[in-house]
Amino acid sequence: MDEWNTFTGRLLWAMKRAGRTNQSELARAVGVKPQSVQYLLRADAGAQGSKYTPALAQELAVSSRWLATGEGPPDQIDLLGPHAESKAAAVYAIATGMRAKVTGTVRVSGTGDVERIDLPAGESDGHVLMPLHAPGAHALRVKGNALAPYAKDGQYLLLDAEAEWHPEENLLITLADGRVVLRELLLVRVDTLVVLPLHGGQPEALERSAIKAVVPVVCAVPRSLWRPEEP
The missing domain is CATH 1.10.260.40 (lambda repressor-like DNA-binding domains)
Structure with a gap:
């Protein structure tokens, strides 16, 4: 060129x-x-x-x-320097071309409470190239820096409702009362999930009966892997 x-x-x-x-x-x-x-x-x-x-x-x-x-x-x-891991992920994403639609935005407070705004069904704000294999994933654009350094303003959270839950991973949890929270999973029990606020604090046990939905946060995706929708 x-x-x-x-x-x-x-x-x-x-x-x-x-x-x-x-x-x-x-x-x-x-x-x-x-x-x-x-x-x-x-x-x-x-x-x-x-x-x-x-x-x-x-x-x-x-x-x-x-x-x-x-x-x-x-x-x-x-693939050298302090960001080698994230750069390697970017190489994989670009090489495979796997993508996830950006379906809305998410703003997280210091306590981990989430304000999530979804686009109308079927609409998207472009897509992100994915640094891993997750065919059912979608992405939300982060607003604010409450999640830093994990994810900064303008970056993306990649979520996959089909992924399994694992301790020490972050979960986007929708509660029966309508609140949405972001928590780190500590322990899975028969009737409860033991979770931890993202910025520290005491563990809390969430009754499964009080949980409407759980979606694992697979990873954070840098802004450089965002692409506009092709016409």
Whole structure:
């Protein structure tokens, strides 16, 4: 592709593919001023790269080597450094192309109570590439930073109602009284689930008769794996 011949072209291509065309949001995620991203995207500036290229590549789920030089495939994400596990997951997601529809948003309070807003049935706000095999999964976009560092504002929770429950995993629990809470599972008993608030506190036993539905949270998905719906 001709647009890959320049750093500006590669950066713009990566931003479009990742659905990250908001320059101010990308700058904030990388930790630079919006003017810096604007400069890198100016065709007449002739930018040859930036010391923030690795951070930009991580946010956009592309190879920092490809972004800097145009060499190698764009999806060959660097599997080194403190984020190796998440990068490996991104490689898997991009390679397999498995996707989950984004069906709504979720905001979690400090106590773990959840405000969930679902889109009308059949509608979605794009999809996320999945870093694992979960055919029945769907995703919710996180609003706010109450779940940080597990999931930050603008990232996604991948939920799979068909997945099995395991201790130390997070569960989205709908109670019979209509409340929705996010809890860590400690123990499964015949009549109760013993759970823990996400930010610590005392374990609590939820009677199964007081539970309407339980959906395991499979993982958090970075914004770079979001894709718009194809027309």
